[in-house]
Amino acid sequence: MSSIKLHRLISVAPMMDCTDPHERYFLRLISPHVLLYTEMVTIAALLHGDTEKLLDFDPFEHPVALQLGGSDPKDLAVCARMGEAVGYDEINLNVGCPSERVKAGRFGACLMLEPQLVADCVSTMNQAVKVPVTVKCRIGVDHADSYAELQTFVQTISEAGCEVFIIHARKAWLNGLSPKQNREVPPLQYEIVEQIKKDFPHLTIILNGGIKTVAAIEEHLKTIDGVMLGREAYSNPWILAEIEKHIFENDKISDRKSILEQYLIYIENQIKKGVRLTNISRHLHGLFQGQLGARAWRRYLSEHAHKRGATADVIREAMKMIGIVE
Numbered sequence: 001m002s003s004i005k006l007h008r009l010i011s012v013a014p015m016m017d018c019t020d021p022h023e024r025y026f027l028r029l030i031s032p033h034v035l036l037y038t039e040m041v042t043i044a045a046l047l048h049g050d051t052e053k054l055l056d057f058d059p060f061e062h063p064v065a066l067q068l069g070g071s072d073p074k075d076l077a078v079c080a081r082m083g084e085a086v087g088y089d090e091i092n093l094n095v096g097c098p099s100e101r102v103k104a105g106r107f108g109a110c111l112m113l114e115p116q117l118v119a120d121c122v123s124t125m126n127q128a129v130k131v132p133v134t135v136k137c138r139i140g141v142d143h144a145d146s147y148a149e150l151q152t153f154v155q156t157i158s159e160a161g162c163e164v165f166i167i168h169a170r171k172a173w174l175n176g177l178s179p180k181q182n183r184e185v186p187p188l189q190y191e192i193v194e195q196i197k198k199d200f201p202h203l204t205i206i207l208n209g210g211i212k213t214v215a216a217i218e219e220h221l222k223t224i225d226g227v228m229l230g231r232e233a234y235s236n237p238w239i240l241a242e243i244e245k246h247i248f249e250n251d252k253i254s255d256r257k258s259i260l261e262q263y264l265i266y267i268e269n270q271i272k273k274g275v276r277l278t279n280i281s282r283h284l285h286g287l288f289q290g291q292l293g294a295r296a297w298r299r300y301l302s303e304h305a306h307k308r309g310a311t312a313d314v315i316r317e318a319m320k321m322i323g324i325v326e
Contacts, residue, residue: 006063006089006132008164010217010243011035013208013230014067014092014136022275023283024061025266027233029259031240033248036064040094042107043070046079055086065090067136069097069107071114073121077128084129091129093121095137098172098182109172112141115153119160126161134164136208139192140171147192154196158203166206166228167193183209183231194223214239214246221247236289256287257324260315267312277314281305284315293322 012019012027014037024036041054046068057064066083068091070076080091095118097108111118118135125133135157139150154165170186177185188210197205207220208228217227232239244250254262267280281301288294300318304310319325 008226011228012233013228018234021057022280026283028061029262031244038066040067040069043075043079063089065092067092067094069094071106073124076121077124080125080129084131090132092134095135096168099179109138109141115156119156122162123160135162136166138168138172145171164204169193169209197224214242235286264312277310278306297322
């Protein structure tokens, strides 16, 4: 079990096809303080698939949390123990993903309609591990979106031993909207999450959803305990450097060139293990967002990193092309 102390002030959300080990290593190079999360891993995949691959992470990623998807308390407990055994600092239960796939598997946002089942899951997981067990949810689901229903949900789960709730400040529509639309169409209602914090001051409440600037983060931190960034951290990873400077008051931030030089060592090691460059370089597309040469950087990586036998030299050539190395 990791002895890392978790600081929940800023975290990066679990995002399918985004927050894999390559992305997490890259983000950790930029920010030593933010809490990172894995992509959601289903308990079925862990119990019946390539467990070692699914749980793989580099110790450099700490602090890092494992997000699980499932609804069977006993199986979740087994998987939580697996996560703790390999060193994850937290086990998070997904009660917020609105896709049809997770609905069919009876996990994700549909579980908000079954608070007692979620409570049973949390209680059983807590008995199985010593690391924190947390819940990521929405403010409501379909027509079960009253504040009273959210209040009951939080009350029920907290009584089962959950002390940390990460709340996406949008409701989820389980029918009619895609996962992408569920991140954009339902309106953000930050005031609901703020009210939950007022009603449950003893709980740690983390706000997620639509937060894109350091100024917005600073404003939200006046009323809640922490902020979780989602797509902004992926499309514009350099926001984490701004967070290091302004939120964590870290004046020892590396520049983009230094970050890439460090990441090149990681890339070369991964290629030796048989990883294709494009599986890593795709996480770098947003590194220069808003900077001169950003479009050329993305285009060069897109055109060359996918080629058979591509090496870290593709990254070096892209760096030369936009003038950050000679």
